[in-house]
Amino acid sequence: MAFQAPPWLRFVTGRVGPKAGVALLFLPPALFLFTLFVALPMGEAAWYSFYNWNGFGSPTQFVGWRNFDLLFANRAFRIALTNNGLIIAVSLLVQLPLALGLAMLLADRVRGATTFRLIFFMPYILAEVAAGLIWRFVYDGDYGLIAQIWGLFGVEAPHLLADPDLAIHAILGVIVWKYFGFHMMLYIAGLQQIDRNLYEAAHMDGATGWQIFSRVTVPLLGPTIRLSVFFAILGSIQLFDLIMPLTKGGPSDSTQTMVTYLYSYGVTRMRIGFGSAVGVVLFVICVAFAFDYKRVAMRHD
Amino acid sequence: MPHLTRRALPAAAFLAAMLAGAAGAQTTTVRVLHVEQNPTIVAYWNDIARAYESANPGTKVELQYLENEAYKKKLTTLLQSSDKPDIIYSWGGGVLREQVKAGVIEDLTPAMDADWRGRFIPAAVQAYTIDGKVYGVPMHTSQVGFFYNRELFAKAGVDADGIKTWDDLLTAVKKLQAAGITPITAGGADKWPLHFYWTHLAVRLGGKPAFDAAIAGKGKGFADETFVQAGAVFQQLVDLKPFQAGFLGTTYPQSSGQFGDGKAAMVLQGNFVLNSMRVNAADKKGLPDDKLGWFAFPTVPGGKGDPSDTLGGLNGWLVTKGAPKAAAGYLRFFSEAANQRIAAERGFYIPVVNGTQDAIANPFLRQIAQNVARSKYHQIFYDQALGPAVGATVNDVSTDIAAGRMKPAEAAEAVQQAWVLAN
Structure with missing residues (x-):
């Protein structure tokens, strides 16, 4: 049965289209929750970011832009920004190609494909904290897997996570391991959408494997790739x-x-005021990226 | 946060009413939040709680545990929620000052004045007194010093009694290394175990006057010569690479375990490491007392601090605002000499209640209790005394010096900047 708008609603629906009644009915709960849990906290964070506040009671000591000045002058924050950049780079240049390669291998219904898909997808299912703890043990220079492997060759294992120069690379490894399965699944779904006839046609025209990949697969996989890049970058920023x-x-x-x-x-x-300033910067970066990316890269999707 | 709390209140009150109704009429529950990892100590506290319950029918005391690091991070939020515990564990110092300023801690002065204050060592009550009002019930004190493994020292031919000055310590480290022994274990990932070096050196180099001048903002504050020098002297030790491999990734519990397993000859810690060592050693026993030794933090030539000055803690309990009357009643019972003597006898900690210290059986605790009693300047851990923001900076710079990533002058300057910002 079709939705019958009550008279008071019909006034509105008459002006903006027949679906508006439904929208007006379904909008308030979502809007309320969004306001309560997203819009309000964001507004509060923006407000706190101009105060020197320790989290007790209400903020009273207004400091203007000082939190932001301190933030950009801080060495550790610059390291954090660089690391976020590095994580994005590795996600795009290592993780996604790896995911695409494996997806190409596993998209067809070959023997054992489902098993391998499951194995590669496993790390993504694991909770982040659990994965982190597991890798903390793996990387342990005294008792971990790495230590065992190094031990086989009779050399002392490095303590990867304790070395300021190596730790970030060890973490990058875990990130690639943790999330490539997710992107692989996206690509597999995308690859299965591609019409087989196109490949046949390309074969008949004498295209090489590389030509098929670059002229047929990648362009047709475009929307999926752009989506996975979007997820990879946002995920990297929020890690x-x-x-x-x-x-x-x-x-x-x-x-x-x-x-x-x-x-x-x-x-x-x-230092909740200072922390809020970090939150605001993070938010601005994410929003700016999300809107620009949607507008530029995903405008046709 | 405050907005959410206000919204959550009616719901919480409703739920509480339901629960109270279900639990039966007149039961008052006192919830105590602590960070003690050692099950025997918790069992001992539970015994006291049960004794209090049977003496006060209708009162229930619940002990709840939260891991040390998680506790410190959660407390601010927790104290402003409707679900806050009635009694919380405290290190005193700057964190306490901020909590008191925020009005979330109950003023215990009237109760203390009613025949309670006199039970404690005066310095202990002093540590919980802010602007003439008492805000906490002190429980135990501690001192930071070097615990060492007698077997490993003997193997390397090091005489612990001979380690009096910083140079003696450096020599001992070299001897241990020559014998193929890891000289010192440290929990660098938690940072605070390394801040003992920087701060105890500052205590030795500048004594009380330097610290007082710094917090009074006199001269260059924490960027003053004393604190630069503390970093420089620490650097001498760091240059010898005395710590276990990967110490920057080791946590405090792991490092206590390593010491208990005999994987390193020394650890610079408060006496509470004895408990942590037993819990975290591979055999759950750690080093027995006869294989353990202790020596005070070495002096530095030319240092203005008195060799008897001590660095340590003065920990206790706070009653949160709005807690039932029974909370203070329970703490009064808890701090009775008869109850605290048990902790002294069993070597759990060094109680600050008069008439308990003669009961301390453990030789190390007995020694430390005497040290603290004799000390004219007992410096509370910097990371607690200076408040969360400055304290964390002290921990950061100490770790950065240990990692070889920061120069002593930069470290002192960073602490001073944090201090200026926070005050």
Whole structure:
């Protein structure tokens, strides 16, 4: 049965279209929850970011832009920004190609494909904190897997997570391992949408494997690739829960990301105003990226 | 946050009413939040709680545990929620000052004045007194010093009694290394175990006057020569690479376990490491007392601090605003000499209640209790005394010096900047 708008609604629907009645009915709960849990906290964070506030009571000490000045002058925050950049780079240049390659292998209904898909997807299912703890053990220089392997060759294993120069690379490895399965699944779904006849046609025209890949597969997979790039970049900017069990952002802040920085320099130091300033910067970066990317790269999708 | 709290209140009150109704009429529950990891100590506290319950029918005391690091991070939020505990564990110092300023801690002065204050060592009550009002019930004190493994020292031919000055310590480190022994274990990932070096050196180099001048903002504050020098002297030790491999990734519990397993010859810690060592050692026993030794933090030539000055803690309990009357009643019972003597006898900690110290059986705790009693300047841990923001900065710079990533002058300057910002 079709939805019958009551008279008071018909006034509105008459003006803006027949579906508006439904919208008006379904909008308030969503709008209320969105306001309560998204819009209000964001507004509050923006407000707090101009105060020197330890989290008790209400903020009273207005400091203008000082929190932001301090933030951009801070060495650890610059490290965090660089690390976020590095994570994006590795996600795009290592993780996505790897995911695409494996997807190409596993998209066809070959023997064992489902098993391998499951195996590669497994790390993504694992909770971030659990994955972090597992890798903390793996990387342990005294008792971990790495130590065992190095031990076979009779050399002392490096303590990867304790070395300010190496720790971030160890973490990058975990990130690629953790999330490539997700992108692989996206690509497999995308690849299965491509019409087989196109490949046949390309074969008949004498296209080489590389030509088929670059002229047929990649263009037709475009929307999926653009989507997966979007997820990879946003995920990289917001990375937090994988790092906490691994290094907590240390040693010497060498593995901070913007969010771990927010946590250790804002929350744990009871500098909620300063932490909010970090949150605002993070938010602006994410929103600017999301809108620009949607507008530029995904405008046809 | 405050907005959410206000919204959550009616719901919480409703829920509480439901629960209270279900639990039966007149039961008052006192919830105590602590960070003690050692099950035998918790069992001992539970015994006291049960004794209090049977003496006060209708009162229930619940002990709740939260891991040390998580506790410190959660507390601010927790204290402003409707679900806050009635009694919380405290290190005193700057964190306490901020909590008191925020009005979330109950003023215990009237109760203390009613025949309670006199039970404690005066310095302990002093540590919980802010602007003439008492805000906490002190429980135990501690001192930071070097615990060492007698077997490993003997193997390397090091005489612990001979380690009096910083140079003696450096020599001992070299001897241990020559014998193929890891000289020191440290929990660098948690940072605060490393801040003992920087701060105890500052205590030795500048004594009380330097610290007082710094917090009074005199001269260059924490960027003053004393604190630069503390970093420089620490650097001498760091240059010898005395810590276990990967110490920057080791947590405090792991490092205590390593010491208990005999994987390193020394650890610079408060006496509470004895508990942590037993819990975290591979065999759950750690080093027995006869294989353990202790020596005070070495002096530095030319240092203005008195060799008897001590660095340590003065920990206790706080009653949160709005807690039932029974909370203070329970703490009064808890701090009775008869109850605290048990902790002294069993070597759990060093109580600050008069008439308990003669009961301390553990030789190390007995020694430390005497040290603290004799000390004219007992410096509370910097990371607690200076408040969360400055304290965390001290921990950061100490770790950065240990990692070879920061120069002593930069470290002192960073602490001073944090201090200026926070005050």
